[in-house]
Amino acid sequence: MESLMIWMPIAMAILGLIYMWIKQSWVMKQDAGDGKMKEISDYIYEGALAFLSAEYKLLAIFVVIVSVALAAVSFIVPTTHILIVVAFIFGAVFSAFAGNIGMKIATKTNVRTTQAAKTSLPNALKVSFGGGTVMGLGVAGLAVLGLTSFFIFFFWYFMGSEWTSTMDMTIVLETLAGFSLGAESIALFARVGGGIYTKAADVGADLVGKVEAGIPEDDPRNPATIADNVGDNVGDVAGMGADLFGSYVATVLAAMVLGNYVIKDMGGSISDAFGGIGPILLPMAIAGAGIIISIIGTLLVKIKDNSAKESQVMGALNKGNWTSIVLVALSCYGLVTWMLPETMTMEFFGEGLQEISSLRVFGATIVGLIVGAVISSVTEYYTGLGKKPILKIVQQSSTGAGTNIIAGLATGMISTFPSVLLFAGAIWASYAFAGFYGVSLAASAMMATTAMQLAIDAFGPISDNAGGIAEMSEQEPIVRERTDILDSVGNTTAATGKGFAIASAALTSLALFAAYVTFTGIDGINIFKAPVLAMLFVGGMVPVVFSALAMNAVGKAAMEMVQEVRRQFRDIPGIMEGTGKPEYDKCVAISTEASLREMMLPGLLTIGFPLIIAFAPLAFGMDKLAIAEMLGGYMAGVTVSGVLWAIFQNNAGGAWDNAKKSFEAGVEIDGEMTYKGSEAHKAAVTGDTVGDPFKDTSGPSMNILIKLTCLIGLVIAPILGGHAIEEKRTETIEVELIKNNTTAPTKEVAKVELKSKNFEIKRDVTIEVNPDNESLAQATVVITKMIDGKEVVVTKKIEGTLKEVEKKAEEIQ
């Protein structure tokens, strides 16, 4: 059974995809409602498809350009294989396909949720969460399927499906990094483009519709209303899906890279029941188990009571979520103890090799699960309705928009305190447990529930859309009430989902960062070197500028939308009376074009900077290792600053949003109940306007920025060092080969491989030819291992024909 473990993740992925297909069929079979509802739903569906196809066109161009560049690199750099191009293309296609599945099911589920809400709340939840489940399993299933398939293929292609050396495995994993790069590139388009789309449509619809024309939200007379609803899907469903797809793949990849280095630290090979690649298979196995566990988790999400409130719906979601977390912990225990050697040797930077029991790796996975759970609570505290920070913002709204803004900014800023301490603690603890392999497995364990997280996350925008459709198709108020309950819970899960996404991005980036260092073979990243420190500064600046560009992009795109909506109100006769039909498609087209155009500059910044840092000094003949260290400094700067700005922007945005929402039920300010329409509420609306691009565009984009930066570094790594370093570390010494029948002893060159500072191997080979029969010989092979200053000597003797002896002596490790 053990030898089949390599196929296990694929089997789980296929199981997940089959379940997804069953669930999808079930959702599609649900009643899609009457004519008006269907019509609106079709508009949204078509709008979403329009965005997708426009995006895919742009993507195709992008993929071709990058593929050509990668191919060129693989021709010039001997350590990069052309297959990385194939992996890259597949990564991009899989990610796009996963986004496609999610978007389609979301836009089909919305109207069915509205229809279900006509019957009961439990039904509405069942349908909307069913749609979310399809999305979650699609993303997770495709991620595991793609990554594992390519691993098996490359493992066969480069190594003949058998362990040879960590060096060969490094080539396998470097090529596999192409898949991750492809996935993350698509995420850039989906997350940033989607973020701009959704806010441009939202602001455009609100500014002209609500403020200028005085019609309510989701009013069918508003030409931008369809674009607005499409935006929910484009941003919250497809964007989030692509984000987590990227994180998922990158995390597992990074853990595999570090698993390979565990094997390296253990002497270059281990013997286990998994063909000697247990530590590399483990992250994939955890991901595979996570799919099945997520299915179990989703089955637990249901309510029975038709008069249930938000808390009961939330409780049902929590039940499913917590169950899946506990199950992941259990399965991690099983997999870790089963798949890893009982004790491993790992190099701890600056502390040398240490013996690590597999249970400590399990400890690291628990750290990851705790981070995932705690970050959600932290986010919930800073952005949740009725919590202290929100109440404070509400209070500050009474003295105007200025104080509301200050309070919101301060809330977002302060929220970095517990979040960063949590991350810092997690880095420390998981590293203390099991080195950077531990850090990457913490991330893997946390990401194992991705399918469940996405299901919880995607049902929110579906319910939001369902509410919109109810409004636009003028349903009974009870329908809207029910969808509102789901929507309200969805807002909370959206905030916690963002916390999960940033936590995953942070841990993933760290794991990638560690993988980068091992790929380049540098000694570490020393910020006491001025160029490295300079790059740390530059890296720190990039997320800030990226955020500004994203916010400006929203502003520009929204202005175009405003002009178009104004034009339609002016030019289409009878539009306000409901007799003229708004041109929804034009607004959809504007959002689509503007978002894709406006994401170019931030995208260029993300991709361009690491390339400039790597290749500009290379052109000037700078030392490759020095460049690798500089790029590492840049990556660290982007990660630290990006995580901070992500938390700050997400939580400030979430807090402003809920401070505004607080006024709907009424809030007490200075002892007086204050409601919608008050001056304080207007101030809160201003805060929400600022918060919108924060929480839906620039904030979530940080995830992609930091992951993509680290991935680009990882793909560049072989060019900057990689195997070159290995060679540099291998010094040649002369070994005397005594063939005593020759006149003088011949000298043969053997190699001393300095595996690390604390670990080295020497092989001395002496071959003596039988003086009586020159075709017979005996050889003595002395292998000296220096481990942390202690010498271990193994001597082996071989006898046979001279040829045999020479061959065997060569092979002995």
Added chain:
Amino acid sequence: MESLMIWMPIAMAILGLIYMWIKQSWVMKQDAGDGKMKEISDYIYEGALAFLSAEYKLLAIFVVIVSVALAAVSFIVPTTHILIVVAFIFGAVFSAFAGNIGMKIATKTNVRTTQAAKTSLPNALKVSFGGGTVMGLGVAGLAVLGLTSFFIFFFWYFMGSEWTSTMDMTIVLETLAGFSLGAESIALFARVGGGIYTKAADVGADLVGKVEAGIPEDDPRNPATIADNVGDNVGDVAGMGADLFGSYVATVLAAMVLGNYVIKDMGGSISDAFGGIGPILLPMAIAGAGIIISIIGTLLVKIKDNSAKESQVMGALNKGNWTSIVLVALSCYGLVTWMLPETMTMEFFGEGLQEISSLRVFGATIVGLIVGAVISSVTEYYTGLGKKPILKIVQQSSTGAGTNIIAGLATGMISTFPSVLLFAGAIWASYAFAGFYGVSLAASAMMATTAMQLAIDAFGPISDNAGGIAEMSEQEPIVRERTDILDSVGNTTAATGKGFAIASAALTSLALFAAYVTFTGIDGINIFKAPVLAMLFVGGMVPVVFSALAMNAVGKAAMEMVQEVRRQFRDIPGIMEGTGKPEYDKCVAISTEASLREMMLPGLLTIGFPLIIAFAPLAFGMDKLAIAEMLGGYMAGVTVSGVLWAIFQNNAGGAWDNAKKSFEAGVEIDGEMTYKGSEAHKAAVTGDTVGDPFKDTSGPSMNILIKLTCLIGLVIAPILGGHAIEEKRTETIEVELIKNNTTAPTKEVAKVELKSKNFEIKRDVTIEVNPDNESLAQATVVITKMIDGKEVVVTKKIEGTLKEVEKKAEEIQ
């Protein structure tokens, strides 16, 4: 003459202080105007004094606590000398005294400027800039006087005023760090407390006075108006002065520390005409020259035309500023070539020792001067009236406060792009020129014009106050017009001054950071070690949380002010009619108390975090060097993030301010002229409300945060490593001491001192006793120096009595 160079900076400082005293007397002799003007001016003066004395009380307590702590440390840790306490106290007292001088002269000059403005604009500039000059020279003169005196004293105390070893000089400089710590601690109180004070008073005065009661700014009926004017002095004069005092001292100190390491890299001693301490004296000499140059610069600032406009006033300031920058460049050339050895050996981290010509050090100083000049232009571009970013914010104001806020935030964020690239380039270039010594001298050169910068900076708030007094004492409109011209120029110089302050803080922190690494003796700061990376995250978070706390503090303090002003309007009869007298002192007291109380938490954060990071793991028995590296990671995180947030907040705040001001002259929005009172203007006012704490409280506080963090690290350094490392690096080897009259050869232990990776010294001593006369002996001392892999062997023979030989053999180096 060369041997007297150590006294040169003191002489210059005293010259500067004498000139300051002359200028002060001249200002004080100017006409202070009529009764009403004097009365208001006295209120401001007394308010400022009230703040100062309250602050000093708090300071005294703080200084006592820290002194006791430092004394305790110096008793426990053998490498820390008790004199550090004395240095600390003097640093605090000097800084406070400098602040006192500045505050007093500013509050005396304001009314004289108003009076002078009655006669002509040139006179008004002369008086206000005269006050600024007093402030600038007071700060720079006291800084150089204090630092140099203590250096001379410690140099005499620890080394007998003669070069002994870099180790002894390290003790001198470590003790001197106490002076810098004292200065920077006061800066924390002055800058953060002052920042909270000024904004609490400002917001309180505006919110109740302007908005609720509808009376104009600076109206004498407003009880908070005096507090508001005091705030300008407390924040912009005393705060900025303390900030630059701290930067100035820290920069020179850091450059001295790195100068000492230059000597170390050159083999532990150099012979020059300056007693072998040329590289250490150089930064002090540059500072000394800078004082005289600043005096020359200030003499050039004058205008003749009474009908001059802003541009002419600005031109006069620029003339003085540029002249002083050029003169500093010239004097750097002279001093560098005169005081440094023509070629030096410096260790470049990871690249080994390199030969450096002194001209390359001059190159580094030019880099510093360029940074100082360019950062001002960058700041001017992003915050200047009529510039593109401001016009864009103005445009975005037309669609409401929300879009105005987004535009302002984005402007601040984007402004980090050129600023950070500039800093990164400066780090790189100055390091490439002359290692970290180059970085610290770049900072020193930039800071040489501190007196001039402060003069330019301080005349702004003086003119602002003068305008306020003109308003309150109901002068002719022409008086206010003239002070307004000065005030307007002052707003620009305030923005560029903030740019200068953050640039100086950034470079100073880098120099301190480098000094820290050399003090602890760690190999560097490797962020690939997980605990170090975790601390990089934590460090990055602290400036964000600090900013939030500062902003919240302003909010709280402002609310108290609002309550008090409301109470006075309600309770004092006839206050609105001008018959009742407002209780100005109560408002002053509220601002004073609230600001000092509210700065506790951010202060605690600044001081507490590095202490926890250093001592908590120490308590758990963690390796000291590992802790030192973690603390280094923390310092780097604070610096990178702090610089980013400082630029972001300062520039966003400055941009909002000037966007609002643009409406005063009228702006064109969508082809229509828009003025004060329009909806767009109201949106711009909201932006300014948000920007106020950004640019006057949290933004400038970042400077102190990053410098103080690095200074605390520097003071802790000896505890975490310092000389301990030296000992660790000294391995003992056994040397056979042959006394052939004893039965067995006795063994004596000699020391091998590993000075650095590339430089080591071995001493082998063999003493042979004369077999004929046991009291006579001869010794062979073999000194082997390994420099970059090359071996230099020196053998010396000594003959004499056994005692003599033993003693001499010991002494030979």
